[in-house]
Amino acid sequence: MNYLFFSILSFAVIIVSVEKAIDYYSFVTIEKQMMEKADLSELSFREILAKHDTESSGQEQTTDIYRTALETLKATGKEVRIYDSQLKLLGHAEEGIIVNDGTPVIFKKNIESALQGNYSYSVTENKLLYFSIPIQDKYYQNVFVFEFVEDLSYFYDIMDRIRFILFMGAGGFLVLMTLSSLYIARTTTRPIKYLLTATEQFSKQQFEQVQLNRKDELGMLASGLNQMGIQLNDYIQYQKQFVSNVSHELKTPLAAIKGFSQYLYEGENEDKDLQKIYYHIVNESERLTALINELLLLASFDKAGPQEAGTEKMNVSDLTERVVADMRPKAEQKQITMEVKLAKAAFVYANSILLSHAIANILDNAIKYSHANTPIRVETFIRQHEAIIQVTDQGMGISKQDVARVQERFYRAENANVAKGSGLGLSICKEIAEKLGGSIVIESELSVGTTVSIVLPSL
Numbered sequence: 001m002n003y004l005f006f007s008i009l010s011f012a013v014i015i016v017s018v019e020k021a022i023d024y025y026s027f028v029t030i031e032k033q034m035m036e037k038a039d040l041s042e043l044s045f046r047e048i049l050a051k052h053d054t055e056s057s058g059q060e061q062t063t064d065i066y067r068t069a070l071e072t073l074k075a076t077g078k079e080v081r082i083y084d085s086q087l088k089l090l091g092h093a094e095e096g097i098i099v100n101d102g103t104p105v106i107f108k109k110n111i112e113s114a115l116q117g118n119y120s121y122s123v124t125e126n127k128l129l130y131f132s133i134p135i136q137d138k139y140y141q142n143v144f145v146f147e148f149v150e151d152l153s154y155f156y157d158i159m160d161r162i163r164f165i166l167f168m169g170a171g172g173f174l175v176l177m178t179l180s181s182l183y184i185a186r187t188t189t190r191p192i193k194y195l196l197t198a199t200e201q202f203s204k205q206q207f208e209q210v211q212l213n214r215k216d217e218l219g220m221l222a223s224g225l226n227q228m229g230i231q232l233n234d235y236i237q238y239q240k241q242f243v244s245n246v247s248h249e250l251k252t253p254l255a256a257i258k259g260f261s262q263y264l265y266e267g268e269n270e271d272k273d274l275q276k277i278y279y280h281i282v283n284e285s286e287r288l289t290a291l292i293n294e295l296l297l298l299a300s301f302d303k304a305g306p307q308e309a310g311t312e313k314m315n316v317s318d319l320t321e322r323v324v325a326d327m328r329p330k331a332e333q334k335q336i337t338m339e340v341k342l343a344k345a346a347f348v349y350a351n352s353i354l355l356s357h358a359i360a361n362i363l364d365n366a367i368k369y370s371h372a373n374t375p376i377r378v379e380t381f382i383r384q385h386e387a388i389i390q391v392t393d394q395g396m397g398i399s400k401q402d403v404a405r406v407q408e409r410f411y412r413a414e415n416a417n418v419a420k421g422s423g424l425g426l427s428i429c430k431e432i433a434e435k436l437g438g439s440i441v442i443e444s445e446l447s448v449g450t451t452v453s454i455v456l457p458s459l
Helices: 002-053 058-073 108-115 153-203 217-267 272-303 316-333 352-368 425-435
Strands: 079-084 089-094 097-099 120-123 128-136 142-151 312-315 337-341 347-350 375-382 386-392 439-445 449-457
Touching (some): 002 058, 002 128, 058 079, 058 142, 108 120, 108 142, 153 217, 312 352, 316 337, 316 386, 347 352, 352 425, 352 449
Parallel strands (some): 337 375
Antiparallel strands (some): 079 089, 128 142, 375 386, 386 449, 439 449
């Protein structure tokens, strides 16, 4: 649409410029014609003046001259006038007929300018041109002024018709340009936007088939996107299946390692160094078991659709309050206080087990990455048909480049090494929120703190 606007603007400037040019050069042509006519009239008048110069003299000579000139040049224009050097009207004719009375309009400035030796003219509102010509005697003195009146209405009529044709053509061109732009937008811009939307869906691992029935470059691009989507989807599914299979296979031996190491740890009472080794094995096996359980949970999300989440109507404020109560002892161990502000009613359709797991995970992260003796604020509220569960800490924060990626599987921020983690916690929260039709929003600043919001559709 910007292209159309600038095209119309440019075309409007061109039309106005063309109109001004036509006006200017057309009037220059008219002026040139009037000058040629003035030269011929002056030449005829001077011949009459030269012929009477050798004959009578005085007032009688002057009268004979202007009468002869008026008789000879009366058909030169719509109206013809002759003035003497004193600005006195000596005679005039209208439509080729000499008029002995009447009071015609006199343009005094034109006559004065002509007596100074210049051609001078004026155009009135009723489209009449008054052209004044100086007439010199043999001594090169301006003794008479010859003035003829030309009707220019025909010229203005022609100009009006040219403008009409010009603007009609411009209007037709603009309509054609608008229709062409809309057609281009429909056949080119819209498919491009459709392909951009498809690529955005691909980035969210939503590989829907791109349907674009075209045989041009855009059709080839759509076909390429389809092939890429198929390959990416196959690869991601293979990767998820591989992780799921490995997790299942590792679960049993890890349970055995954990059981035997726990037995060895509890049975070793003599060698303290050996007991430390057994204790370390127990802790690592527990960490690996937790990681396996998280991977299996993600695998179950990958296989299940949104309709399989088993949602029910619930008040997220009540659920949040229960999770906070469960997590409070862990926060108190680190001398962290929890400030809770819950809405009275924030109803959503959700799975209580999954949602409580997501809230607990976010709270656990806030406790792990917060400094001692700092508060964690937990809120629930309604905003524009959305129920928000928000957790804000005053911990170490996350850098801008890491915020965009912390919801990816196994990704950990650069400063996350101060606490143990698998890099799957926020990924699980993201999966849970999306299964419930919502999303996770993270806002953070280094050394200031982090705010994590679970956004769900409210009832």
